[in-house]
Amino acid sequence: MTELRCTRESCGNALVELGKANNDIVVLSADLAGSTKTDDFAKAFPERFFNMGIAEANMMNTAAGLAVSGKIPFATTFAIFASGRAWEQIRNTIAYGNLNVKIVATHGGISVGPDGASHQGIEDMALMRLIPGMTVLVPCDAVETPKALVAASEYKGPVYVRLARLKIPVITQLTDLFIIGKSNVLREGSDVTIIACGVMVASALTAAETLLKENIKATVINAYSIKPLDTEKIISYARKTGAIVTAEEHLAAGGLGSAVAEVLAQNYPVPMEMVAINDRFGQSGEPDELMKEYHLTADDIVKACLRAVARHR
Numbered sequence: 098m099t100e101l102r103c104t105r106e107s108c109g110n111a112l113v114e115l116g117k118a119n120n121d122i123v124v125l126s127a128d129l130a131g132s133t134k135t136d137d138f139a140k141a142f143p144e145r146f147f148n149m150g151i152a153e154a155n156m157m158n159t160a161a162g163l164a165v166s167g168k169i170p171f172a173t174t175f176a177i178f179a180s181g182r183a184w185e186q187i188r189n190t191i192a193y194g195n196l197n198v199k200i201v202a203t204h205g206g207i208s209v210g211p212d213g214a215s216h217q218g219i220e221d222m223a224l225m226r227l228i229p230g231m232t233v234l235v236p237c238d239a240v241e242t243p244k245a246l247v248a249a250s251e252y253k254g255p256v257y258v259r260l261a262r263l264k265i266p267v268i269t270q271l272t273d274l275f276i277i278g279k280s281n282v283l284r285e286g287s288d289v290t291i292i293a294c295g296v297m298v299a300s301a302l303t304a305a306e307t308l309l310k311e312n313i314k315a316t317v318i319n320a321y322s323i324k325p326l327d328t329e330k331i332i333s334y335a336r337k338t339g340a341i342v343t344a345e346e347h348l349a350a351g352g353l354g355s356a357v358a359e360v361l362a363q364n365y366p367v368p369m370e371m372v373a374i375n376d377r378f379g380q381s382g383e384p385d386e387l388m389k390e391y392h393l394t395a396d397d398i399v400k401a402c403l404r405a406v407a408r409h410r
Contacts, residue, residue, distance in 0.1 A: 109134030176218030223351025
């Protein structure tokens with residue numbers, strides 16, 4: 098049986114390990130340490146943990162000041178508050194100054210569940226991706242999450258890391274590489290390429306298994322680096338399979354699908370389908386119910402692949 102683990106819990110553990118290895122690592126929380134799982138860091142390094150209260154904009158400005166002072170700040174809160182409430186501070190103070198701030202946003206997507214639309218960040222990847230100089234990472238499981246945080250800590254400049262709330266399948270290996278600007282091929286196929294990120298990567302692998310019943314062999318790419326994107330690999334597999342499907346727990350506008358479409362349009366156009374949220378807000382519900390309601394299941398990826406392959410043929 099596939100192991101299920103929370104990326105935010107893995108994040109909390111990874112921050113403690115980073116703190117042990119580097120005294121310049123500091124963590125800021127917008128009064129959500131229990132939910133973002135940064136409370137362990139607070140216990141381990143109380144002098145390097147700052148609870149900024151429900152004041153996300155102030156937290157980002159404080160993180161900027163710490164970065165100017167030579168620290169490596171990790172500012173943590175929910176995706177909706179990091180990307181929305183503090184967007185101006187991220188743009189004008191952090192990114193405009195190319196400051197070494199790491200923004201770790203948990204509770205991304207509609208799988209947040211019963212908290213509803215006000216707490217479901219479905220625009221965050223687009224909002225962060227369009228800021229000049231911002232790096233955007235979306236690890237797909239609890240094994241990949243610490244690698245994303247290490248990569249972020251070693252990178253000089255602003256980084257946005259998006260994590261989920263719920264437990265999701267562990268599908269990657271400790272030996273898998275995590276390099277900013279790259280991606281990993283998890284499965285090879287010749288008929289269609291599925292490019293997915295975050296919680297949708299596991300669904301993409303399930304979809305690839307189902308597609309075999311239709312005699313369709315799918316490549317599955319884990320696009321953990323949304324910006325910069327692995328353009329070379331996207332173009333290569335567009336040439337190889339002739340059809341592309343993207344899958345993300347995010348609005349169709351501005352996210353992974355948009356980024357991939359830009360690459361294809363400029364380099365090698367092929368039939369493409371997007372599995373994403375289509376111009377709707379979230380709502381309260383259980384995660385599985387919401388994923389079905391918003392057409393973000395493995396079956397929805399299968400249907401999109403069938404459409405893309407039909408268009409190619």
